[in-house]
Amino acid sequence: MKRVRHTASGILVPLAAIAFWQLLSSMGWVNATILPSPMRVLIKWWAYLRPLEVFDPAQGSYLKWCLSGELPQDAMGSLYRVLVGFFIGGGLALPLGLAMGYSRLVYGLFNPLIQVLRPIPPIAYIPLSILWFGLGNPPAVFLISIGAFFPVLMNTVAGVQNVDSIYLRVGRNLGASRFTQFTRIILPAATPYIFTGARIGMGTAFIVVIVSEMIAVNNGLGYRILEAREYLWSDKIIAGMFTIGLLGLGIDTVMSRLSSYLLKWHRGLEQG
Amino acid sequence: MTGTANHISVQGVHKIFQSGDQDIHALRAIDLEITHGEFVCLLGPSGCGKSTLLNAVAGFSLPSSGTITVDGAAITEPGPDRGMVFQEYALFPWMTVEQNIAFGLQIKGAAKGTILAKVDELLALLNLREFRRRYPKDLSGGMRQRVAIARVLAIDSPIMLMDEPFGALDALTRRNLQDELLRLWTELGKTILFVTHSIEEALYLADRTVVMTYRPGTIKRELTIDLPRPRDVASPPFNLLKKELSELLMEEQDRHVQDEFRGVAVN
């Protein structure tokens, strides 16, 4: 009952916003090219989403047909770049972060460079990325990797450095080797931080993918809304934006579900 | 359990901490002999160096001078022959109860079957069977401390070092665990060095209580407690000893309080 009331109150404001938006259009207060009505956005959304051909079993499976529309193709393109970039950036950041957190020497060697590079927004790498990688997926993936790299790195370093020393003392007391200390104590103790870093990194990767598609790639959700602007298709722009929003929400939900599943032992700041 | 040769031997131990530009003489000229199977309590007000002495025996923080030997061998580092139980439990929160208990045996490289059997035995011994798959966050303080004790028992250390292990527990749980500890001690024949600031706890548990002084930490008095176990905390001899220890301790507590008033950094 409480849950139902919660959901009900949760859709109140969005419904009011849509009603207000519809009112603006219906009363003719705003030009339809500038702000199309919600109904028109919805219709365009469906047209953007649905398959262009009729279903033909000879062409492949039903699922493939379902995803053959422009929007699913764009979304998959964007998602693909996000994932590849995230795994490259995060995959490089994780071992470096572990090493920097564990060893003062490695930290001392890398930290100055990291501190200089970190404040450069990934977007500032666009000219260089095009110069180096041309157009298409490679520069986009490069930019996304940079976006994912720093959040994962910084959080991993903090995670390792903040391992409560009492756990290390228990490990030494039980006779753990340095290797066992690292794999069975430091690494699991740092995972809450690492997952936080991964979640932030994923969020950054998602922002960067949209930007990079506006510049270097000719498909994907970011490309599509920029293309729609050239034809003054504001309904498609808005449909694309909502798609981006929903996809981002989906990714974040998956990340947070995954981390609360893997961290079911964790309970925030208290310690066991 | 020969009871003849000294098991743990602390000789002329000093510990000086540098704190800013000031030296803190945490331990001064400590001599302490503990025999096999003995239950010794270190008693004193907070800040008198009990943890420092225990950590030195554990090998976490070696003395500035003097020697500590176990069965004649000098201590240079922590080791599984001296299992430690902390006041904060210090269970690994990412491991279940059984994984926590098994950890020390895995480090030793014991066979899977051996580990399983030992874990089962300890779960039974400490009444933890129903909790084996729980994570520490889902256990009460008393349960957590049982797991921490089981974790140390798993590696079969002949010596158990305990730093105010029951200090954070409520009175009933505390008494309950004290009884369990005495039962385990009798059954397993461990040597126990137990830190507490509770007079009653020391009198209830120990064969011998070592009272420490505050700043510098020295041994003020050693008191052998001959009362038969289980001890009756309401009996006249118990209360007589309690009064004696209270007086000794109050003098140290007063110095501690005066120090605090003078603004000397404490802890």
Ligand SMILES: Nc1ncnc2c1ncn2[C@@H]1O[C@H](COP(=O)(O)OP(=O)(O)O)[C@@H](O)[C@H]1O
């Ligand atoms: N690492 C340290 N650095 C500086 N001073 C310390 C350190 N550890 C303990 N001390 C000081 O040594 C004294 C004894 O501390 P401790 O052994 O923890 O006392 P207890 O366990 O009896 O409460 C205290 O005055 C404390 O402030």
Ligand SMILES: [Mg+2]
């Ligand atoms: Mg202490």
